[in-house]
Amino acid sequence: MAAWKSLQNGSLEGISRVPDLDASKLTITLANSLKPMPAPESLVFGSVSTDHMLVVSFDPSTGWSAPEIKPYAPLSLDPMSSCFQYCTSVFEGMKAYIGPDGKARLFRPEKNMARLARSAGRCALPPFNENAVLTLIKRLVSVEKRWIPALEGYSLYIRPTIIGTRAALGLAPSDHALLYVLVTPVGPFFRQTPAKPVSLLAVSDSVRAWPGGTGGHKLGLNYTPGLLPQRVAAKKGYDQILWVLDDVVSEAGVMNVFVVIKREAGDGVDVVTPELDGTILPGVTRMSVMELLQKRGTQVAERKVTMTELKALSAQRRLSEVFLMGTAIIVASVGRIGLEGGEGDLVLPGPTPVADAMKKSLLEIQEGRVEFEDWSVICDDD
């Protein structure tokens, strides 16, 4: 039973205990006809919908409904719905891979579930049983298993989403919600081998996240303000934006940033990444790279990284690598950073041994070719 407070204008009016999300109540309705599979090479990230989706709804009087896996279909929502008007919307990004044993695998999915719950709380959306949602996602992946391309670097991208569906224009937390999960087959983010380094444009006049804001949670709204600046960056010939707040490096596009610094003494490298000060998304890939580096004897320092520092390190030929990570991209090396104020580009020298090793290690674990702790989770029923 989840405690849920009936809210109107943010005040607490009455407390009811309503049924929590229960995976055992799942019903599965299969599609009458299945869609044709596109050729893996033709896949554009996130553009193909599969045959089925998972849907569960929340009503403050009856709690979470019986979950349904059913044919992929449009959502029908009142035009006043909270998600349209007040952007009550949170999501996760996960991937399922086919292992050498033919089984579908998820990568540290409990981390995504915990973050989804935190995100929902930040938007005042109803709480839910994280284990139940994970169980349901595993079932959905099993039902959609034919959609996982069994090719190296390919996977089934999973998009759990929760939207507020309270149908009223008065500004208040959404006491109705819809939790749904979509899956879509994806190829490697970069098709070329080796991948072309990413170019970043440093931007500080537009700000993605700030102290006291929501940048540390995975809310849909964190992605909107970047759409226009991203268009400008692309026009200037850069792949992504490097968000800079008062000289402090934040994220790149929607990815976490790592910096590899040659020690002054010449006896190796240090790795640093921006600290989780509320402006940085606590990425699952970020956390995993930190742990993998630690296993190799490299402690990643979480601290403020400034553009001034990057420029100084570059001038001293000590800026060895800058690399980015996220569920979609996994790991990508940065080739150059366009500086503000007409200072030109800060060029990374290459090669990128740390980024390359991290990408290889992650993929091996994600695809089930190498066992590492309990990171790869089998989701097949059979």
Next chain:
Amino acid sequence: MAAWKSLQNGSLEGISRVPDLDASKLTITLANSLKPMPAPESLVFGSVSTDHMLVVSFDPSTGWSAPEIKPYAPLSLDPMSSCFQYCTSVFEGMKAYIGPDGKARLFRPEKNMARLARSAGRCALPPFNENAVLTLIKRLVSVEKRWIPALEGYSLYIRPTIIGTRAALGLAPSDHALLYVLVTPVGPFFRQTPAKPVSLLAVSDSVRAWPGGTGGHKLGLNYTPGLLPQRVAAKKGYDQILWVLDDVVSEAGVMNVFVVIKREAGDGVDVVTPELDGTILPGVTRMSVMELLQKRGTQVAERKVTMTELKALSAQRRLSEVFLMGTAIIVASVGRIGLEGGEGDLVLPGPTPVADAMKKSLLEIQEGRVEFEDWSVICDDD
């Protein structure tokens, strides 16, 4: 013809000229049966849907569709839609009143149209003909005229909304969109006469808007981060939050803030309001109050207002009034402000002659009882 750039990942790929929004293509389909009218006294803000709504859609290959006024109905959208995933959503708040001549009137609607266009641009949503949308809103108000309560202080609240409907998970501007307009009958925000003063809780650990952010635009996403802090404020016994950023006063809840200061010389008052530095919504009521005060010989100073200043003025017994404004609330006086750090409440002394005069003037003009420039716009066809 609107220029529209087909966008993928923010890059400009091809430019096409597609049909702009054309009000002359409007089709009207009336509901078979009309809904019963609730008693005006029972109205809860924004909770009643009327019989009809206006809908227009945008497709990058065919442009804006022929507008439709049709029976109020759910929206059917792909679950991948941009508005669910990336919060591409903008809106406006307007009101229609019945004048003494029995005609429906809007208040400075062209200001809302201009702001809606700016908001859409900030979210990289397609541009549209502002005059066409205003013409269509007038038609909708005429069709729904029976829903405007002909009582002083009552009106028909109008909610123009644009949402991104691109159905793909790859992060990119939404090249598909839906523009729709809802109307809902509303009563006075405060039922008591005289209205009870509003209590505010100063909050600076949670931040609504930031320089370089989107607080100066009317995006749905600006309203989400406040839902949770608002719940906390309500629990502590305050009506709304006073957003404070580094000691600087921003907005209260979703309303603009004005401060009335007694001059040291005792020869009258000065009125100040936070400057439009990108963190403040350029409110239509804000602008109107500034113009009304100027007509009365009071120039409103737009400048930074700090909590330190408010506390000092209060100690000097020079803090005469703090009042709030917005389309929904019109004008409301503040009774007390809960200070951070256990400093207790800053209590406003009352009476509130400036706020009272502004509320009276605005309502007279909005309801068509007093003509003032071209602020009140008749929207009846007949």
